[in-house]
Amino acid sequence: MQPASAWAYLLPWDFYPTVLLFCAGLALIYIRGWRRCRETGQPAGYAALVGFLTGLGLVYLVMHTYVDYLAQHMFWIHRLQHLVLHHLGPFLMLLADPWKALRAGLPVRARDLLLPWLARNRPLRLLYRLLQYPLVAPRLFVGLIYFWLLPEVHFGAMLSATRYQLMNWSMLLDGLLFWWLIFDSRPASAVGRLGYGGRIVIVSLVVPPQILIGAHMALATESLYSVYNVCGRAWPISPLTDQQIGGLVTWIPSSMMSVIAMLILLRRWMHERESPALPRGTVA
Amino acid sequence: MKRLVWPLLLVLALAGCGDSASLYRLRDISALLPPLALRLHDGDNRPRSGADFAGQVVLMYFGYTHCPDICPTTLARLAGVVRQLGAAAARVSILFVSVDPARDTPAVLRAYGEAFGPRVVALSGSQRQLGALAKRYRVSYGFGPADSDGQYEVSHSSAVFIFDTRGRARLLATASDSDADLLADIQRLLAPAPVATR
Amino acid sequence: MTLAARWLLSLLLLWQGAALAAPQVTQAWIRLLPGDLPLAGYMTLRNPESQSHTLVAVSSPQFKRIEIHRSLAQSGMARMQALPRLELKAHAQVRFSPGGYHLMLFGRTRPLRRGQTVELLLQFDDGYQLSVPFEVRAATAR
Numbered sequence: 001m002q003p004a005s006a007w008a009y010l011l012p013w014d015f016y017p018t019v020l021l022f023c024a025g026l027a028l029i030y031i032r033g034w035r036r037c038r039e040t041g042q043p044a045g046y047a048a049l050v051g052f053l054t055g056l057g058l059v060y061l062v063m064h065t066y067v068d069y070l071a072q073h074m075f076w077i078h079r080l081q082h083l084v085l086h087h088l089g090p091f092l093m094l095l096a097d098p099w100k101a102l103r104a105g106l107p108v109r110a111r112d113l114l115l116p117w118l119a120r121n122r123p124l125r126l127l128y129r130l131l132q133y134p135l136v137a138p139r140l141f142v143g144l145i146y147f148w149l150l151p152e153v154h155f156g157a158m159l160s161a162t163r164y165q166l167m168n169w170s171m172l173l174d175g176l177l178f179w180w181l182i183f184d185s186r187p188a189s190a191v192g193r194l195g196y197g198g199r200i201v202i203v204s205l206v207v208p209p210q211i212l213i214g215a216h217m218a219l220a221t222e223s224l225y226s227v228y229n230v231c232g233r234a235w236p237i238s239p240l241t242d243q244q245i246g247g248l249v250t251w252i253p254s255s256m257m258s259v260i261a262m263l264i265l266l267r268r269w270m271h272e273r274e275s276p277a278l279p280r281g282t283v284a
Numbered sequence: 285m286k287r288l289v290w291p292l293l294l295v296l297a298l299a300g301c302g303d304s305a306s307l308y309r310l311r312d313i314s315a316l317l318p319p320l321a322l323r324l325h326d327g328d329n330r331p332r333s334g335a336d337f338a339g340q341v342v343l344m345y346f347g348y349t350h351c352p353d354i355c356p357t358t359l360a361r362l363a364g365v366v367r368q369l370g371a372a373a374a375r376v377s378i379l380f381v382s383v384d385p386a387r388d389t390p391a392v393l394r395a396y397g398e399a400f401g402p403r404v405v406a407l408s409g410s411q412r413q414l415g416a417l418a419k420r421y422r423v424s425y426g427f428g429p430a431d432s433d434g435q436y437e438v439s440h441s442s443a444v445f446i447f448d449t450r451g452r453a454r455l456l457a458t459a460s461d462s463d464a465d466l467l468a469d470i471q472r473l474l475a476p477a478p479v480a481t482r
Numbered sequence: 483m484t485l486a487a488r489w490l491l492s493l494l495l496l497w498q499g500a501a502l503a504a505p506q507v508t509q510a511w512i513r514l515l516p517g518d519l520p521l522a523g524y525m526t527l528r529n530p531e532s533q534s535h536t537l538v539a540v541s542s543p544q545f546k547r548i549e550i551h552r553s554l555a556q557s558g559m560a561r562m563q564a565l566p567r568l569e570l571k572a573h574a575q576v577r578f579s580p581g582g583y584h585l586m587l588f589g590r591t592r593p594l595r596r597g598q599t600v601e602l603l604l605q606f607d608d609g610y611q612l613s614v615p616f617e618v619r620a621a622t623a624r
Binding site for chain 2: 001002013014072073156158159160161163229230231232233234235236
Binding site for chain 3: 347349350351352353354355356357359360361363364392395396398399400401433435437439440441442459
């Protein structure tokens with residue numbers, strides 16, 4: 001099934017107001033805030049602008065265009081979709097250290113209502129603290145990958161539109177939480193900020209399980225995910241080839257992201273040691 | 285090892301709230317797919333909707349009439365199993381949805397459906413209607429290049445979607461399921477709901 | 483019996499033996515579909531010889547064109563693959579059956595009825611030819 005025109009490839013396969021609202025809303029707030037920061041003499045930099053919007057754009061692309069159809073009917077494209085939702089998209093968005101711009105971009109009324117509410121909401125804060133707890137965050141990160149790849153769970157997620165949405169949103173939100181924990185740019189004194197050593201441990205801990213499940217899929221000699229055999233693949237390809245590419249996508253680029261993150265963290269760590277008085281990217 | 289504990293607990297917790305053991309032999313898809321709804325036309329070019337099949341167990345299959353092997357084989361199998369139901373066969377409809385409306389005109393659909401007996405209803409629709417139906421049931425189809433005679437191949441999903449008498453999507457059958465399993469599950473779907481006893 | 487007669491008899495036996503050993507076809511049938519829809523032909527092809535044979539063409543005055551096909555369901559999509567030739571290894575058997583190998587019969591030159599028999603000519607690469615009667619069965623045959 002293919003769109004009638006080239007333009008139609010960019011149209012949502014299934015229209016989800018939540019995705020549109022999330023992506024367009026964040027982009028608008030960020031651009032507005034980024035410009036405002038520049039006007040007030042605290043520019044966030046072009047690299048940050050490009051990084052944040054690229055990450056967000058990629059998230060939109062895999063959730064709200066023809067890629068979404070391909071992801072529903074081809075295992076390895078589904079793996080690519082999750083690589084963007086769980087790794088690449090949030091990675092780029094949070095590497096850009098977007099909080100200052102996002103804060104500045106929020107309409108004043110919304111900011112005055114939202115931020116105090118978030119600060120007061122105890123259950124939400126507790127949940128946040130739990131999810132970001134250093135013993136929990138890497139397990140949640142890896143656990144979600146494993147959970148949605150259990151053959152029975154995967155079958156249901158690919159057949160049920162609701163479960164499919166739940167799956168993709170859980171990956172995106174967990175990706176944002178995880179990479180925020182890793183790229184937290186607040187000063188060392190900030191409450192709840194994890195030290196660089198701890199972050200490097202976390203980001204390296206998630207590598208072996210991802211290699212394990214990626215290799216398991218890439219090297220399996222039988223088809224593990226029957227739902228694509230039932231509903232049809234987007235184009236003719238043997239199930240094993242599909243699964244092998246999917247395994248490699250889960251195995252290699254995901255681990256690479258951890259390595260890149262480690263190098264970035266090391267660099268930041270050294271910077272912080274050299275100039276402890278001027279921590280990088282302070283949130284006002 | 286320790287690292288495995290957390291995901292494992294999560295899995296157990298989430299699996300626990302999932303489906304209980306199925307009474308059916310085919311794959312149970314209850315609550316995964318939406319109820320039967322379609323807007324197509326039949327061999328008499330009459331508009332047909334999901335409501336037309338209320339009270340029936342519906343077996344829905346996507347294909348095209350110029351498919352000489354898989355589609356007729358599947359339909360022959362479904363028709364054969366349904367025939368074994370005897371009188372109860374009247375409460376089962378086999379919907380053959382052609383995704384190739386360009387060649388499958390109402391006249392072709394009508395003759396094709398009749399060749400497989402009274403329980404088979406051959407349907408088709410506009411590409412928009414068919415696309416919507418395929419999207420609803422998460423199936424894919426595609427057209428190959430045309431040869432010198434203008435003939436082309438159509439690739440289509442090989443699954444049979446089974447709906448209960450209230451139109452709810454319940455089971456999924458594939459070529460690897462046995463006739464006996466198919467028959468037993470259709471019979472179970474046709475059986476009146478068990479009355480609660482004290 | 484004269485010597486000449488003996489020679490003739492053994493020659494006949496030899497010829498018959500050779501004929502028996504060549505590829506054989508059993509369970510040949512065609513699934514009838516209405517109109518002029520392409521049809522599928524099924525059969526069991528057996529090679530009792532110790533040398534392989536390759537089926538290269540099938541023809542019949544009843545059809546405009548006949549191709550050797552195989553159905554593939556491997557990628558979750560029901561599809562077909564046309565085969566230019568089919569090798570029948572020594573002492574091997576190839577079943578043309580629903581959902582697998584089949585002959586695809588295009589364009590009927592005369593209408594077909596259920597129950598009638600159609601002759602199809604199987605041609606092998608070594609020049610061997612085999613005329614096979616195919617029984618026309620109902621769409622619902624299995």
